């Protein structure tokens with residue numbers, strides 16, 4: 539019996555003798571199955587074929603990505619906050635060096651994930667570091683490998699501890715979550731957004747989509763709600779889901795103007811007629 543991993547989205551499945559016939563996440567309209575068809579691997583095989591790469595951003599924030607790229611290609615973030623260490627979002631690869639390095643930095647106290655496309659091997663990470671995984675209950679149907687380490691939360695916000703808050707924005711997924719760290723960016727505040735708020739390729743704007751690979755937009759009302767969910771929070775930097783997707787300095791103003799541009803574009807007003 540093995541826990542198979544989808545090679546397209548990186549989701550690890552409950553134990554089975556044979557690989558699942560389909561990946562439910564990739565068959566759904568927000569993802570895709572590549573032309574070669576569905577293929578599977580395992581966590582153990584990935585340990586031999588992949589290593590992880592690290593990138594230190596500001597003090598206390600380190601990106602962790604798979605090398606070579608795997609699945610959707612996102613990098614996770616390791617946050618060293620005053621109240622504890624957090625793994626934000628997740629990847630399917632966890633090599634021995636990564637375990638040694640993170641243990642040397644005090645381990646992981648909590649794992650939180652923006653949405654199901656990044657659930658990947660969350661249970662393996664949770665077991666390796668004896669950590670809980672905080673997921674929004676609205677996306678529970680997309681948990682492909684359940685485990686007692688998973689803690690579902692409900693409602694609009696969930697404080698992990700002082701100064702660290704999970705915020706439900708919705709949009710891309712009903713439970714789409716971002717993390718706010720008040721002490722990040724030298725006390726000016728950080729938002730880790732996954733692709734619930736996507737840092738655009740120019741790193742000057744954010745965008746919001748139901749499906750990125752299949753180009754399905756969100757409604758004006760939904761995007762306005764995302765802006766409102768973040769209104770009470772102060773932040774200077776937004777970390778998106780790829781290594782190079784960071785908006786630093788005036789990220790809150792960028793969010794506000796990006797919501798306004800998106801709404802104008804989908805409603806056909808203010809130059810987008």
Ligand SMILES: [Zn+2]
Pocket residue numbers: 544545546547548549561562563564
């Ligand atoms: Zn998949």
Ligand SMILES: [Zn+2]
Pocket residue numbers: 653655710733
């Ligand atoms: Zn996604």
